[in-house]
Amino acid sequence: METLSSSQGETVRRIAGDLKGRPGPLIEVLHAIQAELGYVPPAAVPLVASELNLSRAEVHGVVSFYHFFRSTPPGAHTVSVCRAESCQAVGGEALAAHVRQQLGVDFHETTPDGRFSLEPVYCLGNCACSPAVMIDGRLHGRVSPERFDALLSEVDRKR
Amino acid sequence: MTSTLYVPRDAGALSLGAGEVAHAIAREATARGLELQLIRNGSRGAYWLEPLVEVATARGRTAYGPVTVADVPGLFDADFLSGGAHPLSLGPTDAIPWLASQQRLTFARVGIVDPVSVADYVVHGGYQGLRRALALSPDAVVERILGSGLRGRGGAAFPTGIKWKTVLEQPAGQKYVTCNADEGDSGTFSDRMLMEGDPLSLIEGMTIAGLAVGATQGYIYLRAEYPHAHRALHQAIAAAYQARYLGADVMGSGKRFDLEVRLGAGAYICGEETSMLESLEGKRGEVRVRPPLPAIKGLFGRPTIVNNVITLASVPTILHRGAEHYAGYGMGKSRGTLPIQLAGNIKRGGLVERAFGLTLRELLYDYGGGSASGRPLRAVQVGGPLGAYIPASQFDTLVDYEALGSIGALLGHGGIVAFDDTVDMARMARYAMEFCAVESCGKCTPCRIGSTRAMEVIDLLIEGRETQGNVRKLEELCELMVQGSLCGLGGMAPFPVQSALRHFREDFGIRS
Ligand SMILES: Cc1cc2nc3c(=O)[nH]c(=O)nc-3n(C[C@H](O)[C@H](O)[C@H](O)COP(=O)(O)O)c2cc1C
Ligand code: SF4
Ligand code: FES
Ligand code: FES
Numbered sequence: 001m002e003t004l005s006s007s008q009g010e011t012v013r014r015i016a017g018d019l020k021g022r023p024g025p026l027i028e029v030l031h032a033i034q035a036e037l038g039y040v041p042p043a044a045v046p047l048v049a050s051e052l053n054l055s056r057a058e059v060h061g062v063v064s065f066y067h068f069f070r071s072t073p074p075g076a077h078t079v080s081v082c083r084a085e086s087c088q089a090v091g092g093e094a095l096a097a098h099v100r101q102q103l104g105v106d107f108h109e110t111t112p113d114g115r116f117s118l119e120p121v122y123c124l125g126n127c128a129c130s131p132a133v134m135i136d137g138r139l140h141g142r143v144s145p146e147r148f149d150a151l152l153s154e155v156d157r158k159r
Numbered sequence: 160m161t162s163t164l165y166v167p168r169d170a171g172a173l174s175l176g177a178g179e180v181a182h183a184i185a186r187e188a189t190a191r192g193l194e195l196q197l198i199r200n201g202s203r204g205a206y207w208l209e210p211l212v213e214v215a216t217a218r219g220r221t222a223y224g225p226v227t228v229a230d231v232p233g234l235f236d237a238d239f240l241s242g243g244a245h246p247l248s249l250g251p252t253d254a255i256p257w258l259a260s261q262q263r264l265t266f267a268r269v270g271i272v273d274p275v276s277v278a279d280y281v282v283h284g285g286y287q288g289l290r291r292a293l294a295l296s297p298d299a300v301v302e303r304i305l306g307s308g309l310r311g312r313g314g315a316a317f318p319t320g321i322k323w324k325t326v327l328e329q330p331a332g333q334k335y336v337t338c339n340a341d342e343g344d345s346g347t348f349s350d351r352m353l354m355e356g357d358p359l360s361l362i363e364g365m366t367i368a369g370l371a372v373g374a375t376q377g378y379i380y381l382r383a384e385y386p387h388a389h390r391a392l393h394q395a396i397a398a399a400y401q402a403r404y405l406g407a408d409v410m411g412s413g414k415r416f417d418l419e420v421r422l423g424a425g426a427y428i429c430g431e432e433t434s435m436l437e438s439l440e441g442k443r444g445e446v447r448v449r450p451p452l453p454a455i456k457g458l459f460g461r462p463t464i465v466n467n468v469i470t471l472a473s474v475p476t477i478l479h480r481g482a483e484h485y486a487g488y489g490m491g492k493s494r495g496t497l498p499i500q501l502a503g504n505i506k507r508g509g510l511v512e513r514a515f516g517l518t519l520r521e522l523l524y525d526y527g528g529g530s531a532s533g534r535p536l537r538a539v540q541v542g543g544p545l546g547a548y549i550p551a552s553q554f555d556t557l558v559d560y561e562a563l564g565s566i567g568a569l570l571g572h573g574g575i576v577a578f579d580d581t582v583d584m585a586r587m588a589r590y591a592m593e594f595c596a597v598e599s600c601g602k603c604t605p606c607r608i609g610s611t612r613a614m615e616v617i618d619l620l621i622e623g624r625e626t627q628g629n630v631r632k633l634e635e636l637c638e639l640m641v642q643g644s645l646c647g648l649g650g651m652a653p654f655p656v657q658s659a660l661r662h663f664r665e666d667f668g669i670r671s
Contacts, residue, residue: 024441026441031424067426068426084345085346085540086576089577125342127348127576128509139174
């Protein structure tokens with residue numbers, strides 16, 4: 001297991017310290033860590049456990065239960081493609097195949113150059129405008145393969 | 160003169176470019192030396208017209224849509240700020256037939272008000288329900304909810320008044336009001352639209368619930384996939400505190416109610432109420448064995464109301480306009496109105512709030528306009544990923560809890576996903592089991608292992624291998640999951656599979 005950099009350790013300790021007085025704080029702490037570091041480093045688990053007076057197994061159990069928490073650093077951009085029924089009804093699977101091909105990775109993977117992470121998502125609540133995709137927290141509706149390519153090059157330029 | 164314009168901040172409208180349109184309008188106005196008040200409202204729910212831009216005129220609000228950035232200079236040229244004619248002109252918003260024919264009680268303000276302005280909320284009838292509730296005893300408030308016939312809109316359709324009564328009857332002490340805003344069902348987005356378009360009605364509903372049962376703390380459990388709703392809730396809660404509608408002295412009554420948002424982390428099962436409570440406590444979202452009910456031992460072991468967003472947001476109108484008024488809508492045991500969500504392969508998708516009792520056909524064709532692809536509709540899935548598939552031959556079924564139940568389907572959270580005749584129902588059945596396998600909390604074997612086994616059997620059917628034997632195996636697995644699962648995920652994931660097997664046999668290679 002990689003160790004935390006000193007600034008990462010600092011961050012984790014500060015967040016846990018700030019939130020530990022709240023009722024049932026673990027998930028809030030993990031959200032805050034991921035918001036700042038981009039992921040929940042496995043080496044942060046023992047630190048969070050000791051700060052919140054929980055066992056390592058409890059903290060690890062929560063991190064691994066929730067799809068949203070990641071234990072590896074994300075790419076510079078995160079692309080989430082909806083795989084649920086409403087999007088499937090209007091070409092969502094073809095779009096998913098296109099996205100995988102364009103990025104050259106499968107779901108749950110990050111491109112080797114670290115530019116993009118690809119994640120599946122099961123409904124973005126945009127089902128009246130399917131198929132839906134979220135890129136870095138921005139929602140897009142009625143996404144055709146062509147529109148996806150345009151969105152991708154737009155984000156890539158911004159980097 | 161300053162003109163007032165409305166461009167939605169709703170996530171769905173933004174996903175179609177509403178943000179860029181709002182910027183373009185502001186830029187163009189500056190360039191032309193015009194003064195604008197640009198209000199970022201919720202969506203009216205007519206997504207095929209989004210981005211829908213509205214202008215306040217002397218004759219009421221006038222709509223233009225769908226507007227793109229390229230249309231903006233032309234709209235100014237056509238003097239749309241005074242309601243001028245333009246090819247995108249839709250006339251008075253309230254007269255658009257798709258909207259005019261709806262019966263909006265819960266969504267009365269969505270798309271109309273500035274979602275994070277308490278003043279605007281109050282002008283449009285907001286906080287009348289809470290005012291009424293403060294003048295009543297807790298028993299009388301609960302009595303009104305009972306009398307309205309309101310049933311939970313999250314899926315299980317349990318009478319809300321009975322739940323509240325149970326919490327009220329628990330000995331005084333710490334109690335909680337929790338709002339289930341996990342909205343995990345695919346094909347549904349009414350919770351999201353309400354939280355983005357009129358979050359104060361949810362806040363008011365939760366405050367009334369707190370007063371009614373003696374709870375001073377509320378939590379909204381919001382799914383992490385809804386960042387726009389998160390922002391709107393944050394702003395609205397802050398505004399409500401500022402105006403003393405939340406906090407130590409609600410509306411000068413001397414009563415306290417505090418409210419905060421907690422984020423989920425991408426687990427469908429956390430929409431199940433006991434799993435949601437575990438997650439609110441910061442733990443793995445594993446389902447609790449019942450009894451005890453959450454109303455008796457809920458969050459942190461204390462008596463807790465768990466209600467869906469739409470359930471709670473319907474409370475203010477019930478208190479304000481009376482239980483009889485609400486119960487006057489609907490049919491049979493399904494009282495009031497339901498915000499129905501039209502999704503999937505549909506021409507005019509969006510939110511339709513109507514009294515219970517429309518047919519699926521009216522929704523799919525009169526509102527929905529048929530498929531988006533122009534091909535015949537073959538099936539709909541009602542009630543999310545655990546809901547049954549309904550064939551076109553049953554489109555005359557009424558949207559009502561009991562009517563759908565009688566054909567082996569369920570209404571759930573009111574989402575309808577349409578499929579045209581290119582759909583492969585064996586693949587949809589496989590997906591239902593794949594989803595269950597991905598989202599299972601792992602506590603019981605029929606759900607965790609059964610779903611994976613069922614997926615493998617459906618794969619064999621898709622390959623056309625040993626159809627007869629494998630169909631029997633699949634039916635047995637489904638039965639096992641229905642009978643042996645602890646909660647609705649494993650217990651209902653077979654519904655889409657069983658209904659697909661029953662109505663679309665040919666897709667599984669069964670010769671009948
Ligand atoms: C697997 C599963 C997922 C659920 N997901 C949700 C959900 O996302 N939102 C919701 O309000 N209810 C959901 N429910 C229903 C809740 O358990 C519960 O009945 C509801 O929140 C109670 O509120 P209501 O009475 O206002 O509907 C789900 C149930 C199951 C079994
Ligand atoms: S049925 Fe599935 S999701 Fe529900 S408790 Fe059992 S394993 Fe968990
Ligand atoms: S790890 Fe499951 S969604 Fe990415
Ligand atoms: S099913 Fe894709 S956004 Fe809802």
